[in-house]
Amino acid sequence: MKKKATIKDIALLAGVSATAVSMALKDHSRISRTTKERIVGIAKKLDYWPNSVARSLKSKRSGTLGIVITSIMNPFYPELAKGIEDKAMERGYSIILCSTNYDARRQRYFVNILRSKGVDGIIFSSAEVDDPHILPLVDDGFPFVLVNRRTRSKLLEKKVDYVVLDNVAGGYMAMDHLYRLGHRRVALVVGSLATSTAVERTEGAQKALHDRGLAIDPQLVIECNFSWKKAYQATLDLLSLPSPPTAIFAQNDYMALGVREAILDSGRLIPRDIALIGFDDIAASAIRGVDLTTINQKKYEMGALAVDILIQKIEGKGGPVKQIVLPPEIIIRGSCGWRLRDAGQTVGPESG
Numbered sequence: 517m518k519k520k521a522t523i524k525d526i527a528l529l530a531g532v533s534a535t536a537v538s539m540a541l542k543d544h545s546r547i548s549r550t551t552k553e554r555i556v557g558i559a560k561k562l563d564y565w566p567n568s569v570a571r572s573l574k575s576k577r578s579g580t581l582g583i584v585i586t587s588i589m590n591p592f593y594p595e596l597a598k599g600i601e602d603k604a605m606e607r608g609y610s611i612i613l614c615s616t617n618y619d620a621r622r623q624r625y626f627v628n629i630l631r632s633k634g635v636d637g638i639i640f641s642s643a644e645v646d647d648p649h650i651l652p653l654v655d656d657g658f659p660f661v662l663v664n665r666r667t668r669s670k671l672l673e674k675k676v677d678y679v680v681l682d683n684v685a686g687g688y689m690a691m692d693h694l695y696r697l698g699h700r701r702v703a704l705v706v707g708s709l710a711t712s713t714a715v716e717r718t719e720g721a722q723k724a725l726h727d728r729g730l731a732i733d734p735q736l737v738i739e740c741n742f743s744w745k746k747a748y749q750a751t752l753d754l755l756s757l758p759s760p761p762t763a764i765f766a767q768n769d770y771m772a773l774g775v776r777e778a779i780l781d782s783g784r785l786i787p788r789d790i791a792l793i794g795f796d797d798i799a800a801s802a803i804r805g806v807d808l809t810t811i812n813q814k815k816y817e818m819g820a821l822a823v824d825i826l827i828q829k830i831e832g833k834g835g836p837v838k839q840i841v842l843p844p845e846i847i848i849r850g851s852c853g854w855r856l857r858d859a860g861q862t863v864g865p866e867s868g
Contacts, residue, residue, distance in 0.1 A: 582630035599819025686844035687720025747774035787853035807850035
């Protein structure tokens, strides 16, 4: 059997001390980038893996991070998790992924399980506006970071690290785009108003209309809890109204795909009969035929940033609370009618 490589083996080949190797593999700032790259390269050639049990006994850390998401069915989360996983591996950590399926009881269960298994910290993308599971973590001083969603609790909002998108700006951007295309009856297929993402995207959309002296018809706002199935049914209900919307803003792309299916099943065409815009820019949005106009979230970057913040907290280098808000970007494709408008064709509210 091939002998397992050790830190001493790497040190001998690199011409440095075992301590320097250990520090380099932990990405310590005292080791130069050139030396780190040489040491990491040698470690890979030797197929070196640290003894996690011995390391955890010595450092009192497991080298493991927990991730709590809402649903593995939503394509947004695998893209977010990829950024978390890649950055965690780069920093020498492994991950445990848990999915709550939008159930607060499952979230509480997973938090308890992760802590009992000795994870060093947790990244949450499942937090609600007034999440009861956050305060105990703050009180215990347990390292965690929120990503994608944040708390809006006055008690906690200045005590919690997070990485999020500017969802108010994103909601404003989506509604403003539809307004510029001539739409005045725009329906909102809302996520869950227990979450900061849905609340803030709704606020942004309302502000875009308010700035023009308009308001959203309450009849055109339907809460769908980020569910494809509920978004599908909500769209059929909206299209059956005496005065249906001429455009729909779905607050994530997963729901937008449900909206799209319902529009097509009703015999209507997108964007000729009704325009559609989503939010997230998941990979499926760009598929030919779907061609969904959407608001881009930097999902991979968001996950990687959350890992860096969390590891700094775990290693006692976190400093002040870090709250990062990333700017949104609109990705214009065919579903909103922009291309047809530019081609001189009639779309949306003016179509016959």
